[in-house]
Amino acid sequence: MPSPLRLHPDRLLPAEPGLRAIARELYAAVRELPILSPHGHVPAQLLVDDEPFRDPAALFVTPDHYVTRLLHADGVSLADLGVGRGPLTEPAARAVWRVLCERWPLFRGTPVRFWLDTELADIFGVTERPSAQNADALYDRVAERLAGADYRPRALFERFGIAFLATTDDPADDLAAHAALASDPTWTARVAPTFRPDRYLEPDRADWCKAVDHLGEVAGIETGDYAGYIAALEARRRYFVEHGAVSADHGHDDAVAEPLDARDAERIYRSAYAGQVTAAEALAFRRHMVVEMARMSCDDGLVMTLHPGSSRNHHAPSFHAYGPDTGSDIPRRTEYTTALRPLLERYGTHPGLHLVLFTLDETVWSRELAPLAGFYPSVYVGAPWWFLDAPDAITRFREAVTETAGFSRTSGFVDDTRAFCSIPARHDMARRLDAAYLARLVGEHRLDLDEALETAVDLVDGQPRRVFRL
Incomplete structure (x- = not known):
């Protein structure tokens, strides 16, 4: 006899009856709210094709x-x-x-x-x-x-109640799928591209020269020198903004942002373009370009999200056989305070910058990220990501961040998924966990119920709209 699959209506809510009753009321206030998904990996073409x-x-x-x-x-x-x-x-x-x-x-x-x-x-x-x-x-x-x-994808998208979905896209992409959805009178939701320039910022990649040449071609700008390269990146960012983008995402090995002077940047670029860049030069150039990406965000308004700290493709044989994103990426320790100081000294108080910092190292939530977000008006703490998007870790996140930075300096939930059908489940999990956390604050008389209700709704709807400028 097979075992039944039952979803308990109070799953993830507190076990204590009094707190559970409060959490039920909070969860009921947000359960049916539309889903805002400002960072993910579901391709727009899936919705254009609408194939089974x-x-x-x-x-x-x-x-x-x-x-x-x-x-x-x-x-x-x-x-x-x-x-x-x-x-x-x-x-x-x-x-x-x-x-x-x-x-x-x-x-x-x-x-x-x-x-x-x-x-x-x-x-x-x-x-x-x-x-x-x-x-x-x-x-x-x-x-x-x-x-x-x-x-079919479109029917499920509507059933899931998704109001906004961000994809992740190469800067050279023509964004034809996004344009097709935007021009479709039968399509009412917003699907926005996200500018993901990692491969163009790391000149020690084997395909870097070919990639920047292609970037120049689609931008209509010669990338044989550093000035042209910068101009091409800026042009493609404008193209993404024109097609509805709200953010630029960065996923490098570390969080270091260290500017070079113009002569050094030009010199390293020439070496890289000639195929003669050293590992140290490539690293310095990438860290410099993270600062440049922040500068560009101040100018064009794209929210800058930073996802460092993953040891990518830890098992090389699996990577060579099956490609990236197949499960062998491993989290590691990441430092932010010293790493980002040069960037934040330049742009941390600039009204044009929203910088959302994600981590796979939860030890930095209270030690670094919450204090940074608690001072710099540009900085927000990103929701628990990847290996940390789990019930206990999400609860630890709220406990670690809230006492220093409150709720307003966090990003709102980010599902960051390729698994289309998991989107509503992931958002439901986050809503239940936030209801449980807020219920505890009410039960301990640290918040009144009306404040908890307002906060629960704001975490689902208001906060992601403000942070990602939706």
């Missing part, structure tokens, strides 16, 4: 490194999960789905389990907990739903 999702494995398993990494840790090869194999045949997709169901207990206690339970139950009406015994039956049920018009 291919199969349950392609929706739930293969593209989601949150899922594949833990299955890989249990001894399943990434190839057997369909990673890097392109569209799967029906038997192959079914085999991938069986792996997920057979190893369902691996996800106990993880946020992935919360999201998958919510997706299966709320979106697809699944009432049985996945297992080896019911894997094929569940596959058939989900596949049947995916074949219907109500489960």
Whole structure:
């Protein structure tokens, strides 16, 4: 007999009855509010094409490194999960789905389990907990739903209540998909591109020269010298703004922003363009360009988000076989206070800059990020990201940041996901956890209920609008 899959209405709310009653009231105030997703990785083309999702494995398993990494840790090869194999045949997709169901207990206690339970139950009406015994039956049920018009991307987007969705895009992208959505009279939501220039700022990458040449081509500006390179980046940023972008995202190894004088920047650029840059020069140039990106944000208004601190592609054989974003990125310690001081001394009080700082190192929440956001009007603490977007970590985030920086110096929730169907589950989790935290403050007589209600709504709606200038 299969075990039932039930979503308790009070999941993630406090166990103590008095606090739970307060949390229920707070959660009820935000449960149905529209979703604002100012940073993520769902492609706009998915919504333009509006094609049915291919199969349950392609929706739930293969593209989601949150899922594949833990299955890989249990001894399943990434190839057997369909990673890097392109569209799967029906038997192959079914085999991938069986792996997920057979190893369902691996996800106990993880946020992935919360999201998958919510997706299966709320979106697809699944009432049985996945297992080896019911894997094929569940596959058939989900596949049947995916074949219907109500489960195409646009229909689900509307059902999820998404009002704003940001994608992540290469600066040389023509943004045709975004333009198509913007000009479609049947499309009412806002889907905005995000300027992600990392590959153009790191001259020790093997494809850097080719990339900056292409950037110059699409910008219509010669990038053979440093001045042209800067002008091309500025032109592409303007192009993104014209197509609705609100932010520029940066994900480098560290948070260091250290300006070079103009002669050194020009000299290193010439060396890089000639293919003769040293590792030290490339690092110095990238750190200089982070400062330049802040300057440009002051000019064009793009919110600057910084996501440092990931040791990317930790397992080189997996990277070479399957590509990036397949689960082998590992968090590491990151320093912000000294690293960002040159940038903040120049632009930290500039009215044009909004700088959202994310971290994978939770030790800096109270020690560095909250104090920085508690002084500099440009700085906001980004929501728990990636390995920290989990119930206990989100609660620790609120406890660590709020006492120094309050609620107004945080970003609002950011789902940062490639897994389309997990978006409402992730936002629901954050709303429940914030309701639980605020209920505790009310229960301890640190906030009145009306203040907690106002704050709960503001964290979902007002704060992301202000921070990301929506």
